Amino acid sequence: xxxxxxxxxDNLVKSxxxxxxxxxxxxxxxxxxxxxKMEERLQKMHEFEHSADGVKHEMSDALAKxxxxxxxxxDLDLVSQKLDDVTDIxxxxxxxxYMYDIKTVQPGAVAFAALxxxxxxxxxxxxQEFENFKRSKKILQQIIELNSVEEECDKLxxxxxxxxxxxxxxxxxxxxxxxxxxxxxxxxxxxxxAAECIRSVIIKNT
Numbered sequence: 001x002x003x004x005x006x007x008x009x010d011n012l013v014k015s016x017x018x019x020x021x022x023x024x025x026x027x028x029x030x031x032x033x034x035x036x037k038m039e040e041r042l043q044k045m046h047e048f049e050h051s052a053d054g055v056k057h058e059m060s061d062a063l064a065k066x067x068x069x070x071x072x073x074x075d076l077d078l079v080s081q082k083l084d085d086v087t088d089i090x091x092x093x094x095x096x097x098y099m100y101d102i103k104t105v106q107p108g109a110v111a112f113a114a115l116x117x118x119x120x121x122x123x124x125x126x127x128q129e130f131e132n133f134k135r136s137k138k139i140l141q142q143i144i145e146l147n148s149v150e151e152e153c154d155k156l157x158x159x160x161x162x163x164x165x166x167x168x169x170x171x172x173x174x175x176x177x178x179x180x181x182x183x184x185x186x187x188x189x190x191x192x193x194a195a196e197c198i199r200s201v202i203i204k205n206t
Contacts, residue, residue, distance in 0.1 A: 015087070018087050019090065022091065026113045030097075035097075086123070086187065089183065096179060
């Protein structure tokens, strides 16, 4: 690998660091939920999202100037975008708790947030291994493990949505929580999509 190539892979790793931090902070916010502190917590969450955006812009700037890249520049740009999507959606989840003035957190939401931490951790491991994908003996297995966590999220999503339908008597509460759980599910999907994007790049280049 050329010396200059390391920048691209290190940049992608940095992106997963911020998504992991955002996911962990989401768990903290939900486990210690206080609607009176939401504006303060949204500001801290936005710092993670803003930092992740900065990493994505660094990638875009580097790709615009590069003559040769370790894999196709379009693929690096797409992976970068997919990774950034994860942090964007984590921020959106917390924003929805604020927008809908959620008073108490359902256990399913805390469980979902914990699964997102697991997904982000696995995604980080996949990206760390990406630099050596031609010799790696574990990156494809890591992607499979991440897919398995996404399946856990699917099951939790279905169970949570059914409980809303069968147990909630407040229409506004039901609508609000449906949107929140849909956002959780979108974040889980985003992690899987980022990993599958990396898998596609690997297949294309081996």
